[in-house]
Amino acid sequence: MTTACPICKKPAELKFRPFCSSRCANVDLQRWLSGSYVLPGDELEDEDVADLDRGA
Numbered sequence: 001m002t003t004a005c006p007i008c009k010k011p012a013e014l015k016f017r018p019f020c021s022s023r024c025a026n027v028d029l030q031r032w033l034s035g036s037y038v039l040p041g042d043e044l045e046d047e048d049v050a051d052l053d054r055g056a
């Protein structure tokens with residue numbers, strides 16, 4: 001059974017179902033967050049993520 005990625009219409013990967021990649025999953029998430037579901041004042045803090053990424 002093949003599912004088309006709702007973002008780019010490529011065949012979906014099992015790993016990222018129903019999307020073809022983590023990128024498309026993120027695109028959909030961003031759409032969803034910026035659309036009907038808005039969290040006032042609860043933004044992701046990029047600096048925190050960068051700190052974690054950098055490690056020790």
Ligand SMILES: [Zn+2]
Nearest residue numbers: 005008020024
């Ligand atoms: Zn896709």
